[in-house]
Amino acid sequence: MSRDGDRPPLPEALPGPVVDNHCHLDMDDSAEQLSVLDALARAREVNVTRIVQIGCDLPGARWAVAAAEAHDVIIAGVALHPNEAPRLAADGELDAALAEIESLVASSPRVRAVGETGLDYFRTGEDGLAAQHESFRAHIAMAKKHDKTLVIHDRDAHADVLAVLDEVGAPERTVMHCFSGHADFARACVERGFWLSYAGTVTFKNAQPVRDALAVTPMDRILVETDAPFLTPTPHRGKPNASYLVPTTVRAMAQVLDADLADLCAAIDANTDAAFGGTWG
Numbered sequence: 001m002s003r004d005g006d007r008p009p010l011p012e013a014l015p016g017p018v019v020d021n022h023c024h025l026d027m028d029d030s031a032e033q034l035s036v037l038d039a040l041a042r043a044r045e046v047n048v049t050r051i052v053q054i055g056c057d058l059p060g061a062r063w064a065v066a067a068a069e070a071h072d073v074i075i076a077g078v079a080l081h082p083n084e085a086p087r088l089a090a091d092g093e094l095d096a097a098l099a100e101i102e103s104l105v106a107s108s109p110r111v112r113a114v115g116e117t118g119l120d121y122f123r124t125g126e127d128g129l130a131a132q133h134e135s136f137r138a139h140i141a142m143a144k145k146h147d148k149t150l151v152i153h154d155r156d157a158h159a160d161v162l163a164v165l166d167e168v169g170a171p172e173r174t175v176m177h178c179f180s181g182h183a184d185f186a187r188a189c190v191e192r193g194f195w196l197s198y199a200g201t202v203t204f205k206n207a208q209p210v211r212d213a214l215a216v217t218p219m220d221r222i223l224v225e226t227d228a229p230f231l232t233p234t235p236h237r238g239k240p241n242a243s244y245l246v247p248t249t250v251r252a253m254a255q256v257l258d259a260d261l262a263d264l265c266a267a268i269d270a271n272t273d274a275a276f277g278g279t280w281g
Contacts, residue, residue, distance in 0.1 A: 021175070114143040149174070
């Protein structure tokens with residue numbers, strides 16, 4: 001990611017409002033760091049009207065709740081990232097950290113989601129998998145207990161993510177964050193009633209399997225996200241991402257789907273409300 005402050009310009013505004021359903025406003029450490037107000041203002045200019053702020057560790061979860069309580073257009077998702085779980089377990093702190101996450105889930109109505117949680121076999125070796133699975137199952141139980149949306153992080157773990165969800169039962173609302181699977185995996189997720197969230201990766205030259213997955217995803221199961229400040233869409237790769245770049249991804253998605261852009265925006269906005277338990281902002 002660029003650290004030279006060279007941010008991409010604002011794209012043309014979308015014809016209808018959409019939601020960035022997965023963002024890390026607190027992780028922007030670029031030279032031209034955007035304040036929350038600046039990030040929201042730029043997003044609003046291009047019709048990205050709401051944001052789901054995701055906290056991936058305890059400090060991030062606390063930050064997400066505070067941001068959602070301060071800004072009507074933000075709601076929070078809180079969890080321990082799969083790669084956090086082995087570290088916390090090694091320090092004997094996983095149970096206490098999970099308890100604090102559940103306290104945040106239970107105490108603030110601005111927390112609409114438990115996530116991102118799941119499995120990551122890319123960065124975690126065999127010695128950390130037990131802790132990841134323990135944490136994942138705890139978050140699933142938490143989402144079901146408190147009627148929250150479950151936001152899944154799945155990296156190189158497609159089969160095991162589905163196996164765990166099938167075993168214990170998925171919550172009523174489940175979102176596959178930054179969908180990275182192929183078309184068959186997309187169909188398997190849709191069959192289970194999940195929403196599939198597509199990020200800037202859909203614009204990457206080497207991501208044809210993701211585009212194939214998008215092409216078979218029903219319109220009522222599609223979400224969009226930035227995962228900002230990561231996964232900046234083409235043609236701005238290497239520069240910091242932000243919610244105002246969602247239109248670049250949505251236009252690429254419309255091309256893959258051969259869909260009317262306004263219709264896709266309307267579907268994404270309605271789907272996000274359904275996926276996260278109603279309107280906000």
